[in-house]
Amino acid sequence: MSQFDIIPPETIKSGAATDAYFDRTVETLKHADQNPQVVAEITADQFPTGEFELLAGVKDAAYLLKGLPIDVDALFEGTLFDGGPVFQIEGNYLDFARYETSLLGFLSHASGIATNALRARYAAPDSLVLSFGTRHVHPSIAAVVERSALLADLDGFSHVAAGDVIGREAGGTMPHALMICFGRGNQEKAWRAFDAAVDEDVPRVTLCDTYSDEVDEVRRAAEALGDALDSVRLDTTGSRRGDFRHIVREVRWELDANGHEDVDVFVSGGITPETMRELRDVADGFGVGGYISNADPVDFALDIVEVEGTPTAKRGKLSGKKQVYRTDDGSHHITLTFQEEPPSGDALLEPLIRDGEIVRDFDLDTAIERVRVDVDRTGFPKTDEETA
Structure with missing residues (x-):
């Protein structure tokens, strides 16, 4: 028994730091010889709300999924978002099913802390x-x-x-x-x-x-x-x-x-x-x-939105593989991948993992500069009236 109630990194990396129902899901799908190719997305809000939050935890999430036979697109660390997917996973479901709990924890907790820190930063800029x-x-x-x-x-x-x-x-x-x-x-x-x-x-x-x-x-x-x-x-x-x-x-x-x-x-x-x-x-x-x-975690959820190339989702979620964009006016836009991108839109979901290999770095200074740019573009609250 460990002296401290801490789950070690190797347990997290193995996928064992999971909710029990994912173990049951893996057991059931294997028994039924089912392992579909899926697209899964992590979102907080389905549509843009105008209430921006700051994405953090991407580095830990990437290293959690490294080595799995999947592709992942994600917003860059330090991006302000107010709706739509921040993470998108493509692969056979059983290859990443047991990682959902830790993946959401990495992103939800760090993003909540970063968001409150940003609110503090601009309360006294x-x-x-x-x-x-x-x-x-x-x-x-x-x-x-x-x-x-x-x-x-x-x-x-x-x-x-x-x-x-x-x-x-x-x-x-x-x-x-x-x-x-x-x-x-x-x-x-x-x-x-x-x-x-x-x-x-x-x-x-x-x-x-x-x-x-x-x-x-x-x-x-x-x-x-x-x-x-x-x-x-x-x-x-x-x-x-x-x-x-x-x-x-x-x-x-x-x-x-x-x-x-x-x-x-x-x-x-x-x-x-x-x-x-x-x-x-x-x-x-x-x-x-x-x-x-002590910031509240961002309420991220992971949902399957496509199975074997067919759009699908549970009630209340948007089916189909998506892309999100930032436009020159600072707005956040969500489209299906086959739809035309908005004028002046910069695609925000970009490659993070390809066939199990991480394809970007995680320089903190670069991410901080990204935050500054996004704050200016989105009009993140700076004044008394905006932050009250």
């Missing part, structure tokens, strides 16, 4: 925005959270092991635990010890709400570290915040009044897009936790 939420999820998926957050163009993240997995360096400064270890009234000792201990490349960001009024601790931190101080962080518990906007404004005022105009004010703790829109003109940065990491 000119601010520093960091992902702070991995403490709210199972540690085995920390890299999924942080990669999805970076895909949404966030500026950084906190989880060290996740950084090792995705090839990026985590960031962070000090928790309340550090302050408390030095004891009440010894905040200066904690800040100075941090300054003396950590690498000079680490920003000097002091936590300033542990024992006393935020303004008092900010003044003391500025006096203790002087020109070395880069930023102050307010992580005040909700029950003690009162008018948090007023507190942040007062902190900013006192910093400026005492010659610390270059010191930034960073806020964290229960931050949401609504909070960010309220504070973005007075705070320089945000640490966003549960709003990103």
Whole structure:
């Protein structure tokens, strides 16, 4: 028995991380000597809704299906979508049937996280925005959270092991635990010890709400570290915040009044897009936790839409093999593959796997740039009115 309740990667890759009814399906089809050639598609909404979400998890999904005798077309990671298929699989059904559960999990969870991260990003587009939420999820998926957050163009993240997995360096400064270890009234000792201990490349960001009024601790931190101080962080518990906007404004005022105009004010703790829109003109940065990491998964489903070349689908689903397009006005269009493409339409379903081999790479920087382009093309919410 494993020490942790974690399904290992080799089990996922084998197809054993599945729902029991897929095992029964495989057993039944083999018994009946049935294994049709099918087209299966993964969708959230059948028709465009105008409510865009951000596709993530494509890399994990591709490696899950690698080596199977199938072809897969998919939207690129970092594409905004609002309806129609994001994944399309062609092959004999038994070759991929048991992978549906894991495949949907890879795409649904990462896309939900990435979508909320993107909403946070554009709630304060000119601010520093960091992902702070991995403490709210199972540690085995920390890299999924942080990669999805970076895909949404966030500026950084906190989880060290996740950084090792995705090839990026985590960031962070000090928790309340550090302050408390030095004891009440010894905040200066904690800040100075941090300054003396950590690498000079680490920003000097002091936590300033542990024992006393935020303004008092900010003044003391500025006096203790002087020109070395880069930023102050307010992580005040909700029950003690009162008018948090007023507190942040007062902190900013006192910093400026005492010659610390270059010191930034960073806020964290229960931050949401609504909070960010309220504070973005007075705070320089945000640490966003549960709003990103605890995002609802996108409600993807996988459905067979063609069997042996004949369009078919269950009730409520659209039969037939499809293509989706982005037009110059940012709209998302869905057609059957034999229909004429819309004017100025760019096809979005492109090869991902051919006969079991992955035929694209998964460069995160390229995907982030794709997000930026799609945000501009689709008009993803940026203003108060659009995001309220």
